[in-house]
Amino acid sequence: MRSPKDFFAPLAVGAPEPLRQIPVPPSRMIHFFDPSNEKMAAKVPDIAKKVDVLLGNLEDAVRADRKEAARNGLVAIAKSTDFGKTQLWTRVNSLDSPWVLDDLITLVTEIGDKLDVIMVPKVEGAQDIHYVDRLLAQLEARAGLTKPLLVHAILETASGVANVEEIAGASPRMQGISLGPADLAASRRMKTTRVGGGHPGYLVRTDPTGEDLNEGRTTYQQDLWHYTVARMVDACAANGILPYYGPFGDIRDVVACEDQFRNAFLLGCVGAWSLHPVQIDIAKKVFSPSPEDVAWARRVIAEMGDGTGAVMIDGKMQDDASVKQCRVVAELADALAADDPELAAAYDAATKEAS
Numbered sequence: 001m002r003s004p005k006d007f008f009a010p011l012a013v014g015a016p017e018p019l020r021q022i023p024v025p026p027s028r029m030i031h032f033f034d035p036s037n038e039k040m041a042a043k044v045p046d047i048a049k050k051v052d053v054l055l056g057n058l059e060d061a062v063r064a065d066r067k068e069a070a071r072n073g074l075v076a077i078a079k080s081t082d083f084g085k086t087q088l089w090t091r092v093n094s095l096d097s098p099w100v101l102d103d104l105i106t107l108v109t110e111i112g113d114k115l116d117v118i119m120v121p122k123v124e125g126a127q128d129i130h131y132v133d134r135l136l137a138q139l140e141a142r143a144g145l146t147k148p149l150l151v152h153a154i155l156e157t158a159s160g161v162a163n164v165e166e167i168a169g170a171s172p173r174m175q176g177i178s179l180g181p182a183d184l185a186a187s188r189r190m191k192t193t194r195v196g197g198g199h200p201g202y203l204v205r206t207d208p209t210g211e212d213l214n215e216g217r218t219t220y221q222q223d224l225w226h227y228t229v230a231r232m233v234d235a236c237a238a239n240g241i242l243p244y245y246g247p248f249g250d251i252r253d254v255v256a257c258e259d260q261f262r263n264a265f266l267l268g269c270v271g272a273w274s275l276h277p278v279q280i281d282i283a284k285k286v287f288s289p290s291p292e293d294v295a296w297a298r299r300v301i302a303e304m305g306d307g308t309g310a311v312m313i314d315g316k317m318q319d320d321a322s323v324k325q326c327r328v329v330a331e332l333a334d335a336l337a338a339d340d341p342e343l344a345a346a347y348d349a350a351t352k353e354a355s
């Protein structure tokens with residue numbers, strides 16, 4: 001562990017100063033694409049205009065014999081594309097793989113000035129972040145970068161979950177954490193075979209009403225990911241970094257995808273991964289507060305004045321704690337509306353109607 005005094009010192013001579021606060025531009029959807037897939041890569045300039053984060057994926061879902069093509073493809077795309085305000089992230093291969101060292105060396109050297117965040121899969125503990133932290137500092141110094149690269153960990157091993165608090169606080173580079181439900185399920189030896197989402201067998205059942213144990217008993221499907229998402233949200237919030245739900249693999253089931261994303265949004269996540277173009281708008285809708293919620297939040301803030309005391313609004317008690325929740329919603333809405341005139345107009349119209 002570094003001493004608190006050294007926490008913000010660069011880890012290599014000539015590396016940029018670590019940030020004291022992570023930037024929080026919108027990141028409602030982290031859109032994955034395979035840079036070695038020519039059809040997907042051709043769509044990048046258009047998709048970049050629609051998403052908050054574009055992520056060139058080098059890890060799972062890229063065939064072993066396409067790893068180099070994916071790495072080189074990402075370099076070429078980053079050099080030739082104007083991403084505007086859209087952030088460019090990458091997911092490198094796992095730290096135990098034969099590819100990760102070349103991923104990091106090539107990407108930081110060639111396009112370190114274009115990349116915002118490096119997603120590191122299968123993080124097990126703070127030691128993995130420390131390794132990446134020092135290596136990035138060395139590479140940044142050598143490449144003459146002036147802005148530190150940020151690191152995002154995927155929570156997808158049982159050890160990672162057990163150590164999530166230390167991972168979240170392991171480095172000033174830590175930008176956020178995503179849930180990786182597919183690898184996590186395998187690591188935990190869960191008996192599921194899906195990429196995120198629920199399972200009909202994970203349920204609770206009401207008590208029997210009579211002798212017949214099958215008669216009149218309602219079942220309710222439960223959320224397999226509630227515990228992990230909640231724990232991840234707490235670890236992130238406690239360390240000033242951002243939590244994300246990860247992938248929803250049933251691309252056709254846009255309804256359950258929206259439900260899964262909304263559960264994460266309500267629990268505190270700021271975004272989710274989009275694996276297919278159809279999931280981009282779902283994430284945008286879910287991770288932008290609704291105009292009705294924004295109108296209500298603005299009304300509570302206005303009526304609460306200096307934010308202390310208690311008032312009744314439409315029969316509901318509001319006080320210092322509820323106004324803080326309303327500020328979270330209103331501040332997120334303002335930040336998103338600043339770059340989105342359509343959203344700004346929807347929020348203002350709802351606010352006007354509610355007042």
Ligand SMILES: CC(C)(COP(=O)(O)OP(=O)(O)OC[C@H]1O[C@@H](n2cnc3c(N)ncnc32)[C@H](O)[C@@H]1OP(=O)(O)O)[C@@H](O)C(=O)NCCC(=O)NCCSC(=O)C[C@H](O)C(=O)O
Nearest residue numbers: 032033039040043060061156180181182183247275276277
């Ligand atoms: C899931 C896919 C394999 C589906 O691809 P495809 O069968 O080609 O779908 P469509 O025919 O519906 O595609 C229509 C067109 O859209 C293009 N497309 C598809 N996906 C993308 C994309 N992500 N970005 C850009 N463009 C995309 C297709 O090329 C079609 O183009 P055209 O023919 O010209 O009309 C595919 O969507 C895909 O591979 N997605 C990404 C998958 C991925 O990244 N997986 C890894 C993340 S999840 C994970 O790793 C698990 C996690 O770590 C954990 O442990 O939980």
Ligand SMILES: [Mg+2]
Nearest residue numbers: 060156180183
């Ligand atoms: Mg994974």
